[in-house]
Amino acid sequence: MAIEINAVKRDAKGTGASRRLRHAGSVPGVVYGGGKDAYPLEINAKELFLQFRHEAFHASVLTLIIEGKKESVLLRDFQMHPVRNTIQHVDFQRVSATEKIHVKVPFHFTNADAAPGVKLGGGIVAHIQTEADVSCLAKDLPEFIEVDVSALEVGQSIHLSQIKLPKGVEFVQLAHGDDAAVASIAKTRGSVSATAEETPEA
Template sequence: MNVVAFKRSVQGTGASRRLRIAGKTPGIIYGGKDAVSVIELDHNALFHALRKEAFHSSILDLDVDGKTEKVLLRDYQMHPFKPLVLHIDFQRVSATEKVHMRVPLHYINAEAAPAVKLQGAVVSHIATELEVSCLPADLPGFIEVDLSGIEVGRGIHAKDIALPKGVSLVLHVEQENPVLANARIPTVKSADTEAAPATAAAAAPKDKA
């Protein structure tokens, strides 16, 4: 994805406030051998980009005054109640250095699982993303989690899924092996059972005054 930004010459709280009034969002680029760069971006374009999944999990081509850098989105701040991006941080990446990144999970084939088709189980997605390590060129836009073999009472763990080539779980995820999804049989209360107390109460004789 391509992102356009411009160098920011003035810094400080007052300058950032004036930028936001003018429809711009202040930001920074850090990492690598270069010094931290302060930048500004068009707010509306940035706001719409943030709504795209790929913007959060892809290597971005950030064009700053005609010079392009490879970066990752690392953080952004939103206004507490307004649709307003207050600040954004990008990190430079090197083609030869691995990055740690949270990648979205796309769940597939739940409807084909015997637990769902034959037992009426409901599949719950416990996690929506997974932290992985890889070179920038190997970073996937998302990771598919195949639910066709899920069983009732047994979840799908991080180490159960097939990762793309060159991608591995970060150390703490490898050690913790968290549950990503599980299947359970829903508990349904009988309508007759629930209605019984109310019916009995209505039928009970009332004391005469």
């Protein structure tokens, strides 16, 4: 999914200038990194919010078009209004085609209904982590990582080392020796009661 954002450079800086921009229907931002100078931007608020709602916007290499010139960037930070749920500011970081990037990528959990722990054991899938930090080249960055939980029994977990990653992508945690659990099948009250009923009294 290719995502493009149109922006223009802004000259005015400071809190007052940013407030005026927001009143005029724009979002202030900044782009930095990649061995180039950082400079402030302004982006149409409606256009930005339409893209912002997509999950891929937060975990993909984006194309930032600044006055006709394209740059590959990542969304690195943003601020939201605490009441209005509007975007107040965005930070973009330039990415290189030859240098690895670290990005948090969401998990998509699949086949929960087919898991023995759910289907037969009456358990539920507990999401221990909903995203993970990955390292890869920009061209290899996945929009999400699929986690197949179809083999899990009640009480079992799936760990980072058991998840199949696209070529060229690795988990940062795993590279540092942390094989963390991502999801597990947890017992529900109903399944505990059913187990108690099935167990004969001594």
